[in-house]
Amino acid sequence: MSIQLGGVCQPGTTRANKTGGWRTFRPVYDYDKCIKCKLCELLCPDMAVLPRDDGFFEFDYDYCKGCGICANECPKEAIDMVLEEK
Ligand code: SF4
Numbered sequence: 603m604s605i606q607l608g609g610v611c612q613p614g615t616t617r618a619n620k621t622g623g624w625r626t627f628r629p630v631y632d633y634d635k636c637i638k639c640k641l642c643e644l645l646c647p648d649m650a651v652l653p654r655d656d657g658f659f660e661f662d663y664d665y666c667k668g669c670g671i672c673a674n675e676c677p678k679e680a681i682d683m684v685l686e687e688k
């Protein structure tokens with residue numbers, strides 16, 4: 603994507619840029635520990651935590667940047683950050 607003079611981007615580019623490629627570590631759920639408190643969904647800065655019909659969550663790896671906030675803030679340590687394999 604080229605950026606115009608002045609750094610102004612066209613609207614809608616956030617969805618077009620799949621930022622998951624920036625990730626070094628990927629979050630992985632341990633559903634046996636999860637209590638469905640929703641903190642991971644609320645705190646993810648990229649809205650990359652998606653609710654499932656069963657009340658648990660899953661990651662949208664197209665956009666998750668691997669920042670680790672969800673894993674750090676989970677009260678039950680139900681999210682592991684594992685080294686990304688490309
Ligand atoms: S923050 Fe942890 S316990 Fe809460 S919903 Fe997310 S994974 Fe489950």
Ligand code: SF4
Nearest residue numbers: 646666667669670672
């Ligand atoms: S690692 Fe960061 S970007 Fe990825 S789901 Fe967790 S909080 Fe969101």
